[in-house]
Structures are given as C-alpha cells and as structure tokens.
Amino acid sequence: MNRREWLKSMSALAVGALAAPSLLAVLEAHAAAQTPGKTPQFFKPAQYGLIGGVADIVIPRTDTPGAVDAGVPLFIDQMFEAVYTKEEQTRYLTAMAAFDKAGGKPFMQLDPAQRTALVNRLHNEAVTAPKGSKLAPEADFVLMSKKLTMLGFFLSQPGCTQVLQYDPVPGAWKGDIPLNKAGNGKAWAVETSLKI
Amino acid sequence: MEKNTFDAIVVGTGVSGGWAAKELTEKGLKTLVLDRGPMVKHLDYPTAMKAPWELPYADEPTQADIARWPKHTRPSFYGITQSTKHWFVDDIDNPYEETKPFDWFRGYHVGGRSLMWGRQSYRLSEMDLEANGKEGVGVDWPIRYKDLAPWYDYVEHFIGVSGNNDHLAQLPDGDFLPPMELNCVEKDFQGKLDAKFNRKLIIGRTANLSAPLKHDQSPQRGTCQYRNLCMRGCPFGGYFSSNSSTLPSAERTGNMTMVTNAIVYELIYDNDKGKATGVRVLDAETGHQTEYFARVIFMCASTFGTTHILMNSTSSRFPNGFGNDSGELGHNIMDHIFGNGARAMVEGHEDRYYSGRRPNGFYIPRYRNIGSDKQKYLRGFGYQGGAGRQDWTRLVDDKALGAELKKSAQEPGPWYVSMMGFGEMLPSHKNYVTLDRNHKDKYGLPVLNFDAAHQENERMITKAIIDDAMEMMTAAGYRDVNSFSIPANVGAGIHEMGTARMGRDPKTSVLNAWNQMHACKNVYITDGSAMASSGCQNPSLTYMALTARAASHAVEELKRGNI
Numbered sequence: 093m094n095r096r097e098w099l100k101s102m103s104a105l106a107v108g109a110l111a112a113p114s115l116l117a118v119l120e121a122h123a124a125a126q127t128p129g130k131t132p133q134f135f136k137p138a139q140y141g142l143i144g145g146v147a148d149i150v151i152p153r154t155d156t157p158g159a160v161d162a163g164v165p166l167f168i169d170q171m172f173e174a175v176y177t178k179e180e181q182t183r184y185l186t187a188m189a190a191f192d193k194a195g196g197k198p199f200m201q202l203d204p205a206q207r208t209a210l211v212n213r214l215h216n217e218a219v220t221a222p223k224g225s226k227l228a229p230e231a232d233f234v235l236m237s238k239k240l241t242m243l244g245f246f247l248s249q250p251g252c253t254q255v256l257q258y259d260p261v262p263g264a265w266k267g268d269i270p271l272n273k274a275g276n277g278k279a280w281a282v283e284t285s286l287k288i
Numbered sequence: 289m290e291k292n293t294f295d296a297i298v299v300g301t302g303v304s305g306g307w308a309a310k311e312l313t314e315k316g317l318k319t320l321v322l323d324r325g326p327m328v329k330h331l332d333y334p335t336a337m338k339a340p341w342e343l344p345y346a347d348e349p350t351q352a353d354i355a356r357w358p359k360h361t362r363p364s365f366y367g368i369t370q371s372t373k374h375w376f377v378d379d380i381d382n383p384y385e386e387t388k389p390f391d392w393f394r395g396y397h398v399g400g401r402s403l404m405w406g407r408q409s410y411r412l413s414e415m416d417l418e419a420n421g422k423e424g425v426g427v428d429w430p431i432r433y434k435d436l437a438p439w440y441d442y443v444e445h446f447i448g449v450s451g452n453n454d455h456l457a458q459l460p461d462g463d464f465l466p467p468m469e470l471n472c473v474e475k476d477f478q479g480k481l482d483a484k485f486n487r488k489l490i491i492g493r494t495a496n497l498s499a500p501l502k503h504d505q506s507p508q509r510g511t512c513q514y515r516n517l518c519m520r521g522c523p524f525g526g527y528f529s530s531n532s533s534t535l536p537s538a539e540r541t542g543n544m545t546m547v548t549n550a551i552v553y554e555l556i557y558d559n560d561k562g563k564a565t566g567v568r569v570l571d572a573e574t575g576h577q578t579e580y581f582a583r584v585i586f587m588c589a590s591t592f593g594t595t596h597i598l599m600n601s602t603s604s605r606f607p608n609g610f611g612n613d614s615g616e617l618g619h620n621i622m623d624h625i626f627g628n629g630a631r632a633m634v635e636g637h638e639d640r641y642y643s644g645r646r647p648n649g650f651y652i653p654r655y656r657n658i659g660s661d662k663q664k665y666l667r668g669f670g671y672q673g674g675a676g677r678q679d680w681t682r683l684v685d686d687k688a689l690g691a692e693l694k695k696s697a698q699e700p701g702p703w704y705v706s707m708m709g710f711g712e713m714l715p716s717h718k719n720y721v722t723l724d725r726n727h728k729d730k731y732g733l734p735v736l737n738f739d740a741a742h743q744e745n746e747r748m749i750t751k752a753i754i755d756d757a758m759e760m761m762t763a764a765g766y767r768d769v770n771s772f773s774i775p776a777n778v779g780a781g782i783h784e785m786g787t788a789r790m791g792r793d794p795k796t797s798v799l800n801a802w803n804q805m806h807a808c809k810n811v812y813i814t815d816g817s818a819m820a821s822s823g824c825q826n827p828s829l830t831y832m833a834l835t836a837r838a839a840s841h842a843v844e845e846l847k848r849g850n851i
Contacts, residue, residue: 249341
C-alpha cells in the first residue's frame with residue numbers, strides 16, 4: 093500500500109466511523125484491498141503441487157483441518173513472492189530440486205506412504221544434525237518447508253481457532269491461573285509478549 | 289492576516305502537542321494546532337481489529353517495504369509490519385544524513401508517536417534531577433522534583449496510568465489505576481531478586497486503563513481489553529494517545545483550529561518587539577505557503593522536528609538558529625541505551641498459565657549508584673521484561689511431525705523469562721545534529737545530519753546491563769541463560785532528547801525553568817528537546833508534565849502582560 097492508498101483508506105474510514113456500525117465493514121474492505129493474489133505467483137504449478145504435498149505431511153488433516161485446508165501453499169507462495177530475498181528464493185528452489193530427486197523419482201510420483209517416509213527420514217536427519225552443521229539440501233528443504241508450513245498454519249483461522257485457542261477481545265488479564273482455567277486449556281494462538 | 293491570527297499556536301500533536309492543545313484551549317486561548325501529516329481521528333485505525341489471519345505476509349515487511357524503509361528496517365527495526373507500517377514515514381520521502389548511524393523512527397500524522405508509543409510511564413526522581421548539578425555533567429536542571437510532582441499527578445489522573453505504589457525513592461509513586469498482575473514465573477523471579485539481591489521487581493506502569501478513569505472528561509475512552517495490539521490504535525480507547533485523549537478534550541472547548549498537512553519550516557521573529565510573531569507553513573500536499581500569527585507559540589514537534597525548525601529559522605538576531613545564543617541548539621542528543629539483556633528458560637510451573645494479553649511487563653527499577661552502591665560509571669539503568677510460555681515456534685527443530693506436531697503445539701510450551709535494559713545516556717556537546725544545506729528533501733527543506741554515538745560511560749552501562757541480567761537469572765536458578773545484544777544505533781530507544789535543553793544560564797542552555805526560551809520569552813518548547821538529562825525512565829510522562837506546567841505558566845504570563 094502506498095501513501096496515496098493509505099490516505100484514501102483513512103478518509104474511507106472516517107466516513108465509516110460516522111456510520112458507526114459499518115466500521116467493521118469498512119475494515120473488511122480495507123483488508124480486501126491489501127490482500128495479495130488468490131493464485132500462486134511465484135512457484136510453477138509442479139513446484140506448487142510439491143509444496144502442498146509436503147505441507148500436508150507436516151500438518152495433515154486430522155479431526156481438525158490441516159495445512160492444505162488452511163491455505164498454507166498459497167501463503168508460502170506469497171512469502172516467496174513478496175517477503176524473502178533473492179538469496180532466500182534461490183536457496184529454497186535449489187533445495188527443492190534436490191529434494192525432488194531424493195526419492196528416486198519425482199516426489200509427487202511417489203505413493204503416499206513413500207512420500208511420508210521420505211519426508212520423515214529427511215526431517216529426522218535435519219532435526220538430529222548437530223547444531224550449526226550444514227544440512228544436505230534435501231533435508232534443508234524439509235526443515236524450511238516445515239517452518240513455513242507451521243508459520244502459515246498457526247497464523248491461519250483454523251490453526252488459531254481449532255488447533256490452538258484464540259480470543260480476539262479477552263476483556264481481562266488473569267496473570268496466574270491454573271492451566272485448565274485458561275480458556276479451554278490449550279496453548280494460546282498469540283502468546284503475550286512485551287512490545288517495547 | 290486577521291483570519292490567520294490566534295492567541296496561541298501549537299506545533300505538533302504527539303504527547304506534548306496534544307497536551308499543549310488541551311491545556312491552552314481549556315484556559316480559553318484560541319489555539320491553532322498544526323501537524324505536518326494527515327488527520328487521524330480517534331477510531332481511524334485501519335488494522336485495529338484484524339485477526340492474525342487477516343494480515344498478509346505473516347505481518348512481516350515485504351521486500352518492497354524494506355526498499356521503502358531501508359534505515360527503518362535495520363536490526364533495531366520498529367513497526368514496519370503489515371499491521372503498523374502506515375504509522376511510520378518512509379526513508380525515501382523523508383531522508384536524513386548520518387555522519388554516524390542514527391535510528392530515527394517517525395510518524396507524521398495527527399497524534400504522532402503517541403499512537404505507537406510503548407506506554408510505559410515513569411516519573412523522574414529527585415536523584416535524576418539533581419545528578420547533572422552534583423556530578424558536573426551537562427547543565428543542572430533548573431527544576432526539582434517538587435516542581436514536577438503536582439504536574440505528574442495531574443497528568444496521570446487525566447491519562448490513566450496502571451501501576452503499583454512501590455515506595456521507591458528512585459521511582460516516585462503516582463496517582464495510579466490498579467496494577468496489572470504478574471504471572472507465576474514473574475512472581476518467582478520477584479521473590480528471588482528480593483531475597484538474593486535486595487532488588488525490586490515491580491509490575492510495569494503503563495498508560496492503559498486497567499479500570500475506568502477517575503474522571504468523566506474522556507467519555508470516548510474505555511477500559512483496556514487486553515488484546516496487546518496497542519500500536520495499531522485502540523478503538524476501545526484503552527490506552528492514552530493524543531487522538532483518544534487530549535485532542536478530543538481540546539476540540540470540545542471550541543477553541544481549537546486544527547490544520548493538517550502543515551509543515552512548519554520557520555518561526556517568524558520580530559526584531560522590534562523582540563518576540564516571535566508566528567510561523568511559516570508549507571502545505572505538504574500543495575506546497576502552498578501560509579503565515580500564521582499568535583501571541584505565544586508552543587513547539588511540540590518532537591525533539592528533532594522542533595530542532596529542525598529552530599535551526600532553519602535564521603535572522604539577524606538569530607544567525608545560528610532561533611533562540612540559539614548558547615550554541616547548544618542541536619547538541620546534547622540523548623536516547624536510552626537499548627537492545628541489551630538476557631533470557632532464560634524456567635523449569636516447572638507447567639500447571640499454571642494466564643488468559644488475556646497483558647500490554648505490559650515487569651520493571652526492575654534502577655539499583656546502581658543508589659545508596660551504598662558505587663560503580664565506576666555514572667547513573668544507571670532499569671530493566672523491562674516479562675515471562676511467558678513458549679509458543680509453537682519451539683517445535684520447528686523438534687522431532688514432532690504430522691499429527692504429533694499438531695498435538696504438541698496444543699500444549700503450552702515451557703516457561704521463559706526475558707528482559708532488556710534501558711540505560712541512561714549522558715548529555716554531551718559532542719553528540720549533535722546539524723542541517724545539511726546541500727541535501728534537501730522533496731519540499732526543498734535541508735535535511736538533518738546526525739553525529740552522535742555512545743561514549744565510555746554508555747559502554748560501561750551496556751556491559752553492566754548484560755552482566756547483571758545474566759547474574760540475576762543465573763542466581764534465580766534458571767537454565768539456558770543467554771545474553772542478547774541487538775545492534776542498535778543511538779535513536780533506537782525512540783527516546784530522543786536534549787537538543788534545546790533547559791538550564792539556569794542562557795549561556796549554556798536554550799530554555800529556562802518554565803520551558804520558555806531564554807532569548808524569546810513567548811516561545812515554549814515542551815517536547816524531548818527540553819531535557820537536560822535522560823534518566824533511565826521512559827520519558828513521555830515527563831514531557832506531558834512539563835507541557836501542562838509550561839502551558840499554565842504561559843497563560844499566567846499572558847495575563848500579566850509579560851509575553
């Protein structure tokens with residue numbers, strides 16, 4: 093959003109504020125104007141499919157929605173399109189190419205059990221490697237994808253509200269209570285943090 | 289000219305400008321309030337109600353954002369997120385020069401940084417106000433605690449500050465709303481610091497309404513909803529900003545005229561009268577120039593905003609900048625030492641948690657160079673911090689994957705505690721800002737060039753902040769105690785101060801004991817530039833108290849015909 097758009101949105105809000113109940117509607121319109129595209133921009137279709145395949149293994153659908161249900165592949169595409177540097181893009185794409193070769197044939201041509209086994213093996217390799225050691229690119233890919241999947245999922249509506257718990261307007265601070273009295277006792281989607 | 293003439297002009301609408309506007313209008317002065325940016329009315333907070341999933345890019349800055357804010361997104365980074373970047377001016381249209389690196393985070397809009405401030409509200413103490421004079425550092429403050437105390441009371445009562453009266457000489461008590469609660473690990477740390485070090489850990493004092501205000505002058509303000517999204521602007525009016533608090537009061541008097549997009553670039557001086565007669569203004573959108581006139585002028589444009597205007601206002605009387613007979617204008621830049629601290633993991637307490645998101649943390653008030661404690665360095669520091677339970681990010685390097693990962697993430701993580709020091713920076717003539725007349729911004733105005741750095745005393749305090757934090761957490765029995773040091777330039781604390789300091793002697797200071805310019809009595813400066821020393825406390829509350837006090841003085845002086 094540039095300054096001009098911002099100013100425009102501010103004046104739109106001023107109108108919304110006068111007709112008080114529509115303030116939320118105006119905020120929604122503002123959100124829509126700021127939301128990135130609904131289709132992948134960065135990854136090629138085959139790459140995008142592979143990311144979905146890995147994300148589905150990292151956070152599958154269980155009795156709650158999984159990463160693909162939550163729109164994680166599109167989130168990852170948006171992060172690479174807009175947020176990450178050229179170096180980060182290259183690192184991810186290079187690692188992805190290595191990963192796609194690691195299973196003997198292209199990842200999406202493996203059967204589901206083989207895919208899960210491959211991702212689990214490389215994930216285990218990545219998380220058991222000594223701290224600071226350089227990972228093989230295929231293991232690096234799995235760890236990067238895990239991180240991105242978790243980021244996208246735990247910021248998504250299903251992640252925040254169905255897996256974790258989220259209260260948009262808590263209304264009170266209770267600083268020291270039994271765990272089972274803190275809402276439904278699950279981890280809060282947004283931990284309290286001091287912003288200074 | 290008539291229609292451009294007022295009783296008073298206030299330049300800026302942040303914490304100081306908002307207070308000047310409220311006080312002057314409530315005392316009956318027809319007051320023109322100028323801000324260089326666009327209007328932000330209370331409730332005009334576009335991202336205030338957004339849930340995490342309604343913000344793109346995980347609320348991270350994009351590469352396009354980084355290109356627009358190259359300085360702002362350096363490691364000491366503040367506020368360039370999808371939810372708050374609209375409150376910060378970019379580095380492209382708002383350039384500055386850095387002889388030495390300087391972090392300058394600015395918001396050019398009505399309300400200024402009162403919208404995004406950290407809200408921590410602490411009083412300076414007698415010890416802070418005496419230190420310069422006793423130690424021969426900088427200049428002696430021309431006021432003492434008794435001069436400020438009633439104004440601190442007045443300001444706290446009006447804005448609402450949640451806190452506890454802790455009976456500490458170095459951190460005076462105030463007129464507080466109920467304190468927020470510490471969590472179980474913070475209480476544990478509090479007990480251990482008391483037992484092992486005889487040091488106090490207190491709940492932070494913050495300008496959030498933990499209960500309704502004790503007055504009925506701000507009907508637009510509701511209590512804090514514990515969302516911890518203050519920086520986006522609060523539609524509940526749960527924290528103090530000019531937009532939610534002082535400006536609505538000023539507006540209700542009917543005495544305020546506000547002009548936005550009004551860049552004040554010069555003060556007008558009348559040689560015959562020996563007074564400032566008004567300001568020259570550039571419209572930020574059209575470039576149109578206007579002069580406004582008044583009997584008294586309050587400069588509240590922020591430390592460097594005000595300094596810029598004064599430096600750019602030269603005349604035969606003031607060839608080196610308006611009011612700059614002392615040569616101290618632009619010098620003695622201070623900020624707080626920022627970015628250093630420690631964190632640790634805390635065993636146990638797994639059955640305890642919290643609900644709500646407290647917009648506040650704990651505070652460890654200064655304990656160095658107090659009483660029998662004597663250090664090699666002067667002054668001291670305080671810590672701000674908090675304890676909490678780790679979120680899902682702890683599981684990125686964990687063995688859990690798939691359904692097991694989901695399940696693990698539902699459990700609150702182990703407890704951690706983290707704290708960062710805020711250290712006092714001494715005033716030094718060597719830390720200064722100048723106008724670079726060879727580099728002009730898009731309005732044709734010369735940009736500021738910063739030349740400020742931490743010196744030996746600041747380096748010793750930085751080391752002590754880290755050493756003491758490690759020592760306290762280790763002594764508390766916590767594990768994985770690690771220090772951190774964010775690469776932060778002067779300015780990163782966003783507590784800039786000192787460039788038009790108060791003092792007793794016109795030869796060494798710009799302002800007198802009433803924030804009145806020694807050399808031009810109808811100009812008052814009540815933003816951070818007035819500070820003669822920095823203390824280690826967050827300074828905004830002091831700016832507000834100084835402003836209310838100065839406004840009262842100005843109105844009395846006008847009545848007496850002295851200005």
